[in-house]
Amino acid sequence: MNAPAVKSYRGLVAILAATLAFAALPLFQPSPFLESFLYLLFFWIALATSWTILSGFTGYVSFGHGAFYGAGVYATANLGAHAPLWVCLLAGGLIAAVLGGAVGFVVFRVRRLRGELFALLTLALAIVLATIILNTPIDGGPGVSLMGVRLPRIYANPSSTIYLLGALVAMGSLATAWLVQYSSFGRGLFAISDDEDVAEILGVPTLGFKVAALALSSFLAGVAGAVHALFVSYVTVGETFSITVPLFVLLMSVLGGARHWLGPAIGAIFVTTLTNALVGGDWALAARALIGVTLIVATLYLPEGVIGFLAHRFRARAKPALAAAPIVEPAPEVGPKRPIGDVLLQCDDVHLAFRGVRALNGVTLEVREGEILGLVGPNGSGKSTLINVISGFYRPDAGRLVFAGSDVTADAGHRRARRGIARTFQIPRPFNRLSVLDNVVVAGQFGARGLDHGAALAQAQEWLSFVGLDARAQALPKELNLHQRKFLELARALASGARLIMLDEVLAGLTPAEITTAIDMVRKIHASGATIIFVEHNMRAVLALTDRLVVLNQGQIIAQGDPRAVMQDPLVISAYLGDADAHP
Amino acid sequence: MASGNNLISQPSRRDLLAMALAAGASTTAMGQTSGPPVRVGGTLSLTGPLAATGAIHKIVGDLFVQEANKKQGMLGRPIEWVLLDDQSKPDLARTLYERLITVDKVDLLIGPYATANILSAMSVAQRYNKVLVHSTFGIPKLATYDRHFPGWPIGFSPEDTVSNMALDGILSTGKQVKTFAVVTSKFPSVQFLAVGARDVFKKRGLTENLYLEFEFGARDFGPIAARVREANPDILYMGAIGLEGNQLLEALEKINYTPKNHMYVYPSPGQLAQSPLGKDALSLTIYEDLPPFSDNPEAATFARLYREAATKAGFPFVDPETQAGAGYSSWQILTGAVNATKSLNDDVLTAHLKKNGAETIIGKVRFDGPQNYGDDLMRLKQVQDGKWAIVWPKQVATPGKTIIIK
Numbered sequence: 001m002n003a004p005a006v007k008s009y010r011g012l013v014a015i016l017a018a019t020l021a022f023a024a025l026p027l028f029q030p031s032p033f034l035e036s037f038l039y040l041l042f043f044w045i046a047l048a049t050s051w052t053i054l055s056g057f058t059g060y061v062s063f064g065h066g067a068f069y070g071a072g073v074y075a076t077a078n079l080g081a082h083a084p085l086w087v088c089l090l091a092g093g094l095i096a097a098v099l100g101g102a103v104g105f106v107v108f109r110v111r112r113l114r115g116e117l118f119a120l121l122t123l124a125l126a127i128v129l130a131t132i133i134l135n136t137p138i139d140g141g142p143g144v145s146l147m148g149v150r151l152p153r154i155y156a157n158p159s160s161t162i163y164l165l166g167a168l169v170a171m172g173s174l175a176t177a178w179l180v181q182y183s184s185f186g187r188g189l190f191a192i193s194d195d196e197d198v199a200e201i202l203g204v205p206t207l208g209f210k211v212a213a214l215a216l217s218s219f220l221a222g223v224a225g226a227v228h229a230l231f232v233s234y235v236t237v238g239e240t241f242s243i244t245v246p247l248f249v250l251l252m253s254v255l256g257g258a259r260h261w262l263g264p265a266i267g268a269i270f271v272t273t274l275t276n277a278l279v280g281g282d283w284a285l286a287a288r289a290l291i292g293v294t295l296i297v298a299t300l301y302l303p304e305g306v307i308g309f310l311a312h313r314f315r316a317r318a319k320p321a322l323a324a325a326p327i328v329e330p331a332p333e334v335g336p337k338r339p340i341g342d343v344l345l346q347c348d349d350v351h352l353a354f355r356g357v358r359a360l361n362g363v364t365l366e367v368r369e370g371e372i373l374g375l376v377g378p379n380g381s382g383k384s385t386l387i388n389v390i391s392g393f394y395r396p397d398a399g400r401l402v403f404a405g406s407d408v409t410a411d412a413g414h415r416r417a418r419r420g421i422a423r424t425f426q427i428p429r430p431f432n433r434l435s436v437l438d439n440v441v442v443a444g445q446f447g448a449r450g451l452d453h454g455a456a457l458a459q460a461q462e463w464l465s466f467v468g469l470d471a472r473a474q475a476l477p478k479e480l481n482l483h484q485r486k487f488l489e490l491a492r493a494l495a496s497g498a499r500l501i502m503l504d505e506v507l508a509g510l511t512p513a514e515i516t517t518a519i520d521m522v523r524k525i526h527a528s529g530a531t532i533i534f535v536e537h538n539m540r541a542v543l544a545l546t547d548r549l550v551v552l553n554q555g556q557i558i559a560q561g562d563p564r565a566v567m568q569d570p571l572v573i574s575a576y577l578g579d580a581d582a583h584p
Numbered sequence: 585m586a587s588g589n590n591l592i593s594q595p596s597r598r599d600l601l602a603m604a605l606a607a608g609a610s611t612t613a614m615g616q617t618s619g620p621p622v623r624v625g626g627t628l629s630l631t632g633p634l635a636a637t638g639a640i641h642k643i644v645g646d647l648f649v650q651e652a653n654k655k656q657g658m659l660g661r662p663i664e665w666v667l668l669d670d671q672s673k674p675d676l677a678r679t680l681y682e683r684l685i686t687v688d689k690v691d692l693l694i695g696p697y698a699t700a701n702i703l704s705a706m707s708v709a710q711r712y713n714k715v716l717v718h719s720t721f722g723i724p725k726l727a728t729y730d731r732h733f734p735g736w737p738i739g740f741s742p743e744d745t746v747s748n749m750a751l752d753g754i755l756s757t758g759k760q761v762k763t764f765a766v767v768t769s770k771f772p773s774v775q776f777l778a779v780g781a782r783d784v785f786k787k788r789g790l791t792e793n794l795y796l797e798f799e800f801g802a803r804d805f806g807p808i809a810a811r812v813r814e815a816n817p818d819i820l821y822m823g824a825i826g827l828e829g830n831q832l833l834e835a836l837e838k839i840n841y842t843p844k845n846h847m848y849v850y851p852s853p854g855q856l857a858q859s860p861l862g863k864d865a866l867s868l869t870i871y872e873d874l875p876p877f878s879d880n881p882e883a884a885t886f887a888r889l890y891r892e893a894a895t896k897a898g899f900p901f902v903d904p905e906t907q908a909g910a911g912y913s914s915w916q917i918l919t920g921a922v923n924a925t926k927s928l929n930d931d932v933l934t935a936h937l938k939k940n941g942a943e944t945i946i947g948k949v950r951f952d953g954p955q956n957y958g959d960d961l962m963r964l965k966q967v968q969d970g971k972w973a974i975v976w977p978k979q980v981a982t983p984g985k986t987i988i989i990k
Contacts, residue, residue, distance in 0.1 A: 032711075033682040040679055134770055134799060141775040141797065143700070145726045147707070159682075159711065232674045234703040234726065236772050238800055239674065279680060281642065281667025284630035288671075 011261065015175045022167040026160040035163040037276060042166035043228055044272050047245070048252040048264030049173040050220035053180055054213045055250075056258030059193035060114070064103075064122025066245040067129045068096040068218035072225025074138055077235045080149035089165075089226045096222025099129075101215035108210045114196070123246075130241035143236035146229055165227045170265075173220045177261035180216070184445045184453060187434075189213055190259065191442050194431035201391045202496060203417035203446030255298055257305025259433065266306050271295070340547065341369030344531050345390065345421075345500055350399035352389060352555075359385040360396065361555035367500065372522075372532040374546030374563055376539075378575055381552040383535045384426065387502045390533075391423045392416040404499065420448040422498030424489035426505040426535075430477035436488055437473040440464060440495045447496025456495070463491040467521065483514045487521065494525060501525065502533040507541055519544055539567070551575065617657040621664035622928065624918070625690030627680045627705070632672025634698050637907055641697050641719065642667070643893045644904075644911035647886065652915075658922045666690050674704040681708035691928045694918060695732075697907075699723055699773050706732055715930045715937075717918045719910035722773025724957050731934045732956055735914030736870065736906075737949045739960025743780020746868060746962045750781070750847065751788060753964045753976030754819060754866075757989040761818040761845065765794035767808055767832065768823025777849050778823035785821075793817045800825065809835035812843070820846040827852050833861035844990050853972065854901025862967045864988050869965045871909025871946045872974055874982045883945035886912055905972070913944035920944075 026035065047069060055061045072092030079088045103125060107113050113121060133139045151158045180186040188209045191199035200206045229235050249264075252271050257263025274294065278287030302309050345367040352360040360382050367373050375383050388394045390401065392413030401409045408416050422443075430439050437460055444456030451459060464470045467487040469480075477485060486506055493501045503522065507515050519541050526532055526545075536542050542549065542563060549563040553575040559566045566572060628645075629638035645665055653662045666688050670677035677696050684690050685708065693709055695702050695718025702718045703726060709716040710729045719735040721727060724742065727734070739745045754761055764785045768778030775797065782795055794815035798808060809832060812820060820843040822829055829851035836843065847866035848856060856862040871877055873887035887904050894902035904912075920942050921933045941950040941958060950958025964976035966987060973985040 031682075031686045033679065033686045036679040036682040040675060043675070131799065135797075141770040141772060142723065142779075143772040145703070147703070147726065147728055157711070228675065231678065232700070232704055233678075233707050234674065234700050236700060238771065239700060275671065276676070276679070279627075279668040279671070279676075281628065281630060281665075281669055284669035287669070288631045 011178050012175060015171055015178060019167065019171040022171065023164060026155045026157070026164065032157070032159055035160060039163045039166040039231060040276065041269055041272050042163075042170035043224060043231070044248070044252060044268035045170040045265045046166070046173040046224035047221055048249045048256070048268045049170070049177050049261070050217045050224065051246075051249045052253045052258050052261075052264045053177055053189075053220070054217035056253055056260075056264065057180065057186060057189035057193060058210055058213055060210065060214075061116075061119045061250070062122040062214075062217075063119050063243075063246045063250075064125040065217075065221055065249050066241050066243070067122070067126035068100055068221035069225035069228075069245060070126070070129060070133070070240045071096040071099055071218075072222035072227075073229040073235050073240045074133055074144070074225075075222070076149070076226040076229035077144040077146060078138060080146050080229070085152055085165075085230075089223050092226030093219040093223040096225070097215045097219035100218025101211055104211040104214035105207075108207050108214075123243075126241055126246070130237050133241075134237045139235075139237050141237075143234055146233045146235070149230060149233075151230065162227065162231050166231070169220070169224050169227055173224070174261060174265060176216065176220060177264075180213075181261045185209065185212070187438065187442050187453075188446060190434055190438075191431050191446075193259070194433050195429050197393060197413075198425075198429045198431070199442070199446075200413040201393060201417055201423060202443050202492065203414045203448070203450075204442070205412075205414045205446075207412075251295060251299075253305075255295065255302065255305055257307030257309075257311075260305075260307040260311075263305050263307040270298075270306075340371045343367070344369045344404060346400075346402040347386075347390070348400040348402070350386070350389060350401070351397045352385060352394060353397055358555050360389065360399075363399070363552070363555070363557055365550055365557060365560065367531060367533060369499070369531055371547040372526055372534050372545050374542045374549040375533055375535045375552065376537070376542060376549060377552035380554075381575070382555040383552055384504055385555075386552065387423055387504050387533070387535060390416075390500075390502060391421055414446065417447050417496060417498075418450065420497065420499035421502075422447065422493040422496045422500070423502040424486070424493055424504055424506055426508060428477075428482070428485035428489050430485060430488055430492075432477050434477075435473065436469055436475050436477060436480070437461070437464065439477065439488060440491050443492040443495040444497070447498065449495075449497030460491075460495055463495045466494065466524075467491045482509050483511075483518075486510070486518070490521060490525065494528070494530070499531055500533065501530045502535065504535045505537065506534075507536060507538045515541065543567070617653055617655075617660055617662040619661040621662045622658040622692065622922070623664045623666055623688070623690040624658075624692045624694050625666040625668075625681075625684030625688055626694035627668045627670035627677050627684075627696045627701070629672040629697055629701065630669040634672040634701075637720075638672070638697055639897065639899070640894075640907045641911040643890060643897065644908050645694075645915065647889050647893060648912060648915040648919075651885070651889070652919060656923065658919055659926060659928070663919070665694075670696055670701055672698075672701070674700040677701040678704040678708055681705045685709075685712050685714065692918060692922070693717070694914060695719065695721075695735075697911075699726070703727070713930055715918075715921075715933045717914045719914045720907060723776050724955060727955055730956070731930065733917055733937050733951050734957065735917055735944070735949070736910035737913075737946070737958060737961040738870070739962075740954040740957035741780075742960055742962065743777055744784060745960040746777060747781040747784035748788075749960065749962060749976070750866070750868070750964050751784060751790075753987050754845065754989055756976070757987055759989040761790065761989065763791045763793045763815075763817045764819045764821060765796075765812055765815045765817035766792070766821045766823070767794070767796045767798070767812060768821075769800045769802070769825050769828055770797055771800040771823070771825045774823040774825055774849060778821065781821050781849075785819075790819075802828070803831070805832045805835035806838070808832060809839055809841065812836060813839055813841040816841075816844075818844055820844075822846065822848050824848045824851050827855055829865070830855050830859055830861070833859065837861055850906070852901070853905050854903070857967045857970060857972050864990075865967045866975075866987075867965050867972075868962050869906050869909075869972070869974065870961050870963065871913075872905050872965060872972060872982075873903055874972075874974055876980060877909075877945060880945055886945060903972075909946050913942075913946050913949065916944040917942040917949065 051065050075092035076088040151161045154161045188204040252267030253264040256267030343366045347365050350360050350363040440460035441456045444451045444459050546563050549566040550560040551558050551572050558571045559569040628641050649663045649665050657663050668680045693714050693716050699722045702721045706729050715731045717733045724740050766782045768775050829848040878884050890904040891902045921936050925932045925936045963974050965972045966975045973982040975987040
């Protein structure tokens with residue numbers, strides 16, 4: 001699903017209006033059943049929405065939401081008789097947030113703990129927490145009764161008070177999700193969901209964002225749990241940490257649409273209403289089966305949830321003609337060939353090995369401000385590895401990287417991006433579920449320029465126009481051809497405001513006509529102020545574009561200097577063509 | 585300890601005559617209920633993790649309503665049971681009781697099954713001052729509502745009285761029982777009784793060889809079995825839900841250990857009795873289809889119908905026992921109070937029940953103690969010859985059966 005680039009406050013206004021309406025409802029003395037049923041809706045809306053802030057937005061599916069919810073439940077269970085209600089709710093949220101944040105800080109550092117491993121780990125967290133609570137005085141085994149907890153009389157009826165708390169937590173969760181979705185934070189989370197590595201090197205502080213998302217998600221779940229303890233009034237470990245809680249939350253979010261602030265609420269309303277509507281005692285099993293079948297059908301036919309389905313319908317209606325957009329004249333001024341300046345990037349004796357294979361073996365080179373440095377070499381020579389090291393995707397085993405006078409060797413990828421290093425990928429890696437426009441906006445917000453949303457949006461439109469993709473701004477990357485996807489990568493790199501742009505085989509796979517266009521585009525990018533490292537196999541383009549050439553072979557630089565002179569170097573010829581003596 | 589004056593007594597000739605007359609009257613009145621139905625609302629866990637026990641209560645309720653409507657129903661009107669499925673969720677139970685009271689506008693309430701769900705229902709009943717008769721509520725001290733009436737009469741302090749009753753029975757044999765081991769699931773109501781048993785056994789001079797808790801849902805009983813064998817107690821008390829008792833026994837068999845004496849609270853009764861390893865196993869009950877309970881014609885009829893219905897429903901164990909008995913007694917308590925007072929008024933029903941208690945198939949149930957709890961009517965039963973027999977107290981022991989302690 002595509003997160004809209006243009007922020008509309010209608011959603012937030014609707015949430016505020018709904019909050020006021022729900023808060024006023026008890027004044028009209030509705031049926032207590034209605035309040036009770038609405039409370040259940042609110043409870044599931046809050047839990048599902050809180051889940052989606054982590055799992056829907058970042059793609060890190062959590063089965064541990066029961067743990068954070070349970071932390072809130074037991075906060076009220078243990079504090080309810082001794083502390084004011086607001087303390088219980090705050091404590092529930094904070095305990096859950098600290099727990100989530102601490103777990104995230106450890107877990108998110110490990111790159112391999114993604115996907116199902118993360119889900120299993122969060123499931124284990126719920127089990128561990130349940131075990132601790134069960135085996136300590138927090139519960140001890142017999143459960144905790146809250147029958148004696150006195151509720152503040154916001155309304156005459158205590159059940160109305162619980163209803164109101166539920167409404168506030170649910171609406172608060174929705175408002176939080178809305179604010180996250182339309183903030184740069186949310187855009188960063190969506191980028192993480194689509195391609196975390198790319199998000200990092202575009203400047204998104206992925207570790208911090210994931211930890212923050214988990215802590216925020218946990219906080220909301222904790223508060224929801226703290227209120228729910230009052231509703232059920234007797235809490236036990238078995239029921240609190242039941243696997244049904246995270247499973248229902250996941251189901252609701254997926255059904256409604258996990259990548260949209262409103263999706264989980266739609267799912268929660270659907271599932272809760274369905275399960276509450278079919279409670280007749282004479283056909284209980286049939287009702288369960290019907291619910292199961294309904295959910296299976298809905299999941300099959302709405303793989304991106306209700307919101308995703310509606311978004312597709314909307315997009316299909318608004319989709320422009322599929323003809324390739326013409327390359328238009330660039331918006332920024334294109335000046336004469338730029339002079340070569342001081343050293344912008346310095347690599348000193350850089351080493352990197354993968355399980356004993358030396359990918360980089362003492363690479364030392366300089367890139368000067370304003371130049372186009374060609375980086376060539378046979379397949380497996382270490383070109384892409386060097387790009388990965390410079391962009392921060394890999395950390396070198398030894399050696400030093402200095403960019404614009406600062407040692408960046410230990411910097412994470414997002415820090416390097418903010419210093420002004422950007423790259424493209426040999427095989428384009430756009431954020432597939434963000435629009436073309438949003439792909440570029442992310443780069444503007446998190447890259448070297450660090451623009452606010454409005455400025456990033458305006459600039460993104462300019463860069464899309466520059467690369468000729470302005471007509472496809474609202475398309476999804478999958479709707480672009482390879483040529484256009486490569487140009488999207490260029491637009492993203494440009495939008496980041498990078499001083500150094502590394503183009504990794506940007507011409508690969510293009511037709512001769514497209515190559516000509518692309519070469520022209522690189523010239524224009526260079527003219528717009530960027531220093532370029534140009535990794536390429538196409539020697540026509542290399543010789544046409546580069547000021548200087550570096551040749552890598554087996555992780556070592558074997559030649560560097562004037563491109564035409566270097567290409568005549570016997571070592572280079574040997575590296576490309578092989579040794580004549582050895583291969584008669 | 586249970587007091588004998590509340591235990592089931594053998595019906596006198598006069599009682600039997602009265603029953604026969606009543607039966608005759610009922611036959612005459614069969615199908616004679618008229619007028620709008622009295623609507624009794626309640627939930628059961630018909631789906632979800634508690635569904636297996638919920639199914640027992642549904643059969644019991646259906647049978648009771650069916651049979652009652654053949655007689656005088658409530659106030660001569662048919663009973664309509666408005667049953668909803670709480671899906672084993674306390675929060676849903678709470679919402680559904682709100683619905684039953686405010687939307688379905690039922691006349692009376694009958695409680696769900698299981699402690700947490702009953703507490704949820706109780707909080708709703710309390711707000712509307714409705715009488716709530718319920719079954720198998722495991723931790724009496726949590727039930728603080730003035731108008732709740734338990735159909736499972738285990739007394740206000742079962743952790744004390746049940747354990748003392750059981751130990752009375754064990755020690756009555758004169759055998760040397762000096763050491764004990766308690767192994768218990770952390771399922772709330774089970775652990776609650778196990779902790780009580782531990783205290784009582786200690787207070788009465790037994791030496792604790794082992795106290796071990798395990799989490800509800802445990803599957804690997806090997807390590808626990810090893811600890812039990814090492815402890816080698818004279819009596820093994822196991823707080824066990826469902827098949828946990830069988831699982832421990834199987835683990836003990838694998839290490840060639842047979843407990844000298846063993847007691848289980850609350851096992852799957854059929855599986856334990858039918859297993860060769862369950863020989864001489866002790867457990868608790870408030871009702872079995874055995875004399876003296878089965879001397880009551882209503883109980884005998886109920887047991888026959890229950891067995892038929894359970895067989896038809898494919899239950900693995902078709903004999904009625906504690907759950908079925910408690911469910912039936914709940915209906916009897918409610919219906920008896922309505923017909924005795926000729927009222928559906930909750931104030932009237934409350935006053936009547938507190939003052940008079942109720943006659944049920946499990947005996948006379950009183951509600952005049954703390955928090956509406958009366959006597960503890962728990963009994964000790966034992967697997968003998970592959971079947972359960974009530975073995976203690978003597979007054980209710982199955983004829984010809986005495987407790988076997990090694």
